[in-house]
Amino acid sequence: MGDPSTRSAQGGREPFVLEARDLTLSWDGGAHIVVRDISLQVAVGEVVCLVGKSGCGKTTILHALSGLASPLGGRVLLHGRDVTGRPGHVSYMLQKDLLLPSKRIIDNVCLPLVIGGMGRADAHAKAAPLFERFGLAGTERQWPTQLSGGMRQRAAFLRTYLMGNDVALLDEPFSALDAITRVDMRTWYCAMARELGMASVVITHDVDEAVAMADRVYVLVGDPRAGRPTVIAGEVAVPRAQALVSPAVDDFALTPEFVACKRQVLDLLG
Numbered sequence: 001m002g003d004p005s006t007r008s009a010q011g012g013r014e015p016f017v018l019e020a021r022d023l024t025l026s027w028d029g030g031a032h033i034v035v036r037d038i039s040l041q042v043a044v045g046e047v048v049c050l051v052g053k054s055g056c057g058k059t060t061i062l063h064a065l066s067g068l069a070s071p072l073g074g075r076v077l078l079h080g081r082d083v084t085g086r087p088g089h090v091s092y093m094l095q096k097d098l099l100l101p102s103k104r105i106i107d108n109v110c111l112p113l114v115i116g117g118m119g120r121a122d123a124h125a126k127a128a129p130l131f132e133r134f135g136l137a138g139t140e141r142q143w144p145t146q147l148s149g150g151m152r153q154r155a156a157f158l159r160t161y162l163m164g165n166d167v168a169l170l171d172e173p174f175s176a177l178d179a180i181t182r183v184d185m186r187t188w189y190c191a192m193a194r195e196l197g198m199a200s201v202v203i204t205h206d207v208d209e210a211v212a213m214a215d216r217v218y219v220l221v222g223d224p225r226a227g228r229p230t231v232i233a234g235e236v237a238v239p240r241a242q243a244l245v246s247p248a249v250d251d252f253a254l255t256p257e258f259v260a261c262k263r264q265v266l267d268l269l270g
Contacts, residue, residue, distance in 0.1 A: 175204075
């Protein structure tokens with residue numbers, strides 16, 4: 001893979017923002033190993049996808065990256081600092097948007113600021129200018145039930161962004177959306193994440209989605225419930241330059257490069 005302290009998937013020399021080094025994880029304190037010796041990296045503005053079968057431990061890996069779970073072995077580094085088992089350093093966006101129905105959208109997205117001690121008026125003043133940038137102009141005073149699924153996910157991402165971290169972990173963020181909205185949202189998310197310089201780790205069960213979104217795809221194989229800990233079978237680099245000159249990320253799915261990357265992922269999944 002080259003020197004992990006300097007290589008980036010875009011070919012530059014920027015350091016990785018987030019690294020996992022030789023993580024070994026368990027669901028029950030060590031009696032049963034779920035994930036063994038997982039190492040991965042993500043750079044500024046990069047989208048990395050984790051693909052694997054259900055139950056292989058993808059969410060467990062995100063828990064370790066976020067500090068919500070402590071590994072049996074290995075380390076998690078953020079900007080080179082050891083943050084293993086220490087939550088609060090990265091943002092975590094779950095499958096459901098988790099907007100509070102009793103709060104207007106402006107108050108939902110401001111929750112991280114208010115919880116962090118900022119006054120409500122100051123939080124509104126900080127968040128309000130971002131609504132147009134996130135495609136949410138005019139929704140500030142609306143209730144969550146008034147928004148479409150895609151708009152709710154945009155609000156959830158704005159809330160994630162306002163947490164103030166430069167790493168976002170996303171667990172199946174678009175799986176609850178219909179197919180057309182899902183394509184639109186992953187296209188929008190990739191553009192926004194790169195514009196904002198956020199490093200993203202995304203879990204998805206959809207191989208097409210992983211290849212369409214990612215700069216790199218980590219393919220996970222194993223069956224922890226059957227006593228076979230999950231490992232990384234391989235890493236597939238996706239030619240993002242081709243996708244980024246297209247009007248939309250999904251246009252990349254029509255290219256020979258996309259088909260070749262998808263074949264590599266499927267071969268690794270077995």
